[in-house]
Amino acid sequence: MAAPPDPPYRRIADEIARRIADGTLAPGDRVPSTRRIAREWGVALATATKALTTLRLEGLVVARPRVGTVVAARDRAASTEHRAPTTRRTPSTALPDRDLSRERIVRAAVDLADAEGLAAVSMRSVAARLGVAAMSPYRHVTGKDDLVLLMADAAFGEETYPASPPEGWRARLELGARTLWTIYRRHPWLAQVGSLTRPLMLPSLMAHAEWALAALDGHGLDPETMLDLHVLFYSYIHGIAVHLEREAQAEAATGLSEDQWMDQQALAFRAITASTRYPVFTRLTSSFADGYELDLDALFAFGLTPLLDGIALLIADPPSGRAPS
Structure with a gap:
């Protein structure tokens, strides 16, 4: 019996991985953004996000704030051999649903907004980034509006003030x-x-x-x-x-x-x-x-x-x- 075809996000990840392997995309180069992937492959933003998340989990790309997703340094990429479609397995770093929490969802959403902008954040894209089912985040956050407020509260809370204020x-x-x-x-x-x-x-x-x-x-x-x-x-x-x-x-x-x-x-x-x-x-x-x-x-x-x-x-x-x- 023939193996079932790879899901769209996996095919996209494989194509970008091939571009990295043949040198079309060099270390430090920006890889296609979620918006560009969605346009080029005709998929939803959540699928595009999942493709980039897969590449990140496999060590081939990294997210850099205000730059986007770029090809990882060769020493990092080499530490995780890219798996061919016939030998692929689920990345071990994907987050099991039982370990999901509001804090992890908010952190993933903040990281996504830092790398891709606020428009790239949705409940589905965050779920894809965490490697969980699309509906899983709803058990902890009611929806995107609630998520954005939680993101903002977390971001503003990253810096605090000294107990003894400066003079004047x-x-x-x-x-x-x-x-x-x-x-x-x-x-x-x-x-x-x-x-x-x-x-x-x-x-x-x-x-x-x-x-x-x-x-x-x-x-x-x-x-x-x-x-x-x-x-x-x-x-x-x-x-x-x-x-x-x-x-x-x-x-x-x-x-x-x-x-x-x-x-x-x-x-x-x-x-x-x-x-x-x-x-x-x-x-x-x-x-x-x-x-x-x-x-x-x-x-x-x-x-x-x-x-x-x-x-x-x-x-x-x-x-x-x-x-x-």
Whole structure:
């Protein structure tokens, strides 16, 4: 009797493994993303995710945050011989259902979002990453919306504050800002969760809010001013961080890096600077030999100083009560 055909995810994994074996994909090269696999092979995202998970479990690829899934170093790949279809067995590292827990599901979902973006996260894709049945995670998490909130709470909880705060409100606020930036830098998808007008009621996020509010407390500011300052403080960090994931999404959608995209705008840019309608912009941009470089980390650090300077003015001369709106 003929052996049953391999499932789609296995055929996809084998094809990518062959590309690695024949050198088409070298160590460090990005392998096709889940979206590209889904398009190229005409399969669901969950199937694409399972194919990449299989390759990861077999030691052929590794996930790198904000880079994606890349071919593993040869010494790592060589340590796990790729199994031909006729000799394949279930990877021993697949997680038995009985060992599944909410914490493991959340961790797998965070890892997936770090590597592929928040859009790649679904209950099925997380199940595929863990190597369990598609419905198994539902025994611990009610659905994707619940999962995303758990992911966010876990991410915000990765960094804590010292029991003894630094001296002065400014040093305390700066530490809070840099701590949040570190979290957003580690998990760029996090800035896509929630909005300023509909804040997330998460214990871990509230710990950051409490730290900032405590820094503002005791300086003669009325409650509304304190809350407004906190919202502005948080929205400054969040407003820059949101572009970390958007750039990754744009690169995935267009296949162009930021520099490559800017190169394609050269003709439109020259048309703008050649006109006489924008003299200040033209003068400023022409002062850069190699063009103005927008670095989000540098922009965050630069903007933090005038933000804190503005807060310092209010603390030095607190507003005298605000009329209710």
